[in-house]
Amino acid sequence: MRPAAERNLLPCGSIDLDQPCIDLVRMRSPPPCILLVEDEPMICFVVADYLRDHRFLVIEAMDVNEAMALLEARDVVVDLVFSDVHMPGELDGLDLARWVRATLPGLPVILASGAARTSDLAGELCAFAPIEAKPYCMGSVARRMELALAD
Template sequence: MNSTISVPYALAVDDDGLIRMNVLDILEDAGFRTLEAENGDRAIAVLEQHQASIALLFTDVQMPGSRDGFALAKEVFRRWPHIAVVVASGHVRPTTGDLPDGVHFLAKPFSAETVHDHLRAMLPDGRKPDPLKA
């Protein structure tokens, strides 16, 4: 698989539609094409269909369904190691063992600038959309 994606996709996962829309806007401003899911189970279905195009998973922690954001991050890290993962929460902080090494955590609320700075630092150049390369 070619490690460079011409226009990378990001998958935003949050059960709160307003927060998900805000995350989608932030990711689109960063230059990503976006996909969305309302919970971890739906996210896995999207990932199974589009995993070759997805460079980033941005997920909330607390969601309905069989997978919370920590479980989703672990599964994506195991099944699709080429996908960078950011986990965000305003209520829960990860403890030892909650997240694999290399998965980033952001506390809510966050600004677009904070998200963009994290993405610039964590994504390799070949996986960054042009606006993050500046």
């Protein structure tokens, strides 16, 4: 049985969480670094805390401009970007995914969204990055990250 934090935080999607996880996080040294781009402070806190508990390094950005600045600075090697689609400001998660694809090819991006209109954009979203529907299960997100990092 999954821990209460996983069961209660967000419902699970299509990834089978009962399958053994790839143990990439423990094998990698240093651990994979995730750039978490989320404008909702409580969601950001919960997601970052969960990922850190599961041996990921996490850098947080509150909007797309901050995320781009962190990626351009290259002070830290980011292994994967996990971003909400709908963000404040002129740029959103789709813009970030496009920018990453053009500027840092090969850097995996996973998008997340709870907005109903996102389902209308599913084709476009999938062209840039896999998407996790909100509310999402943290175990599912971590497993998707491990799979993306394995590619």
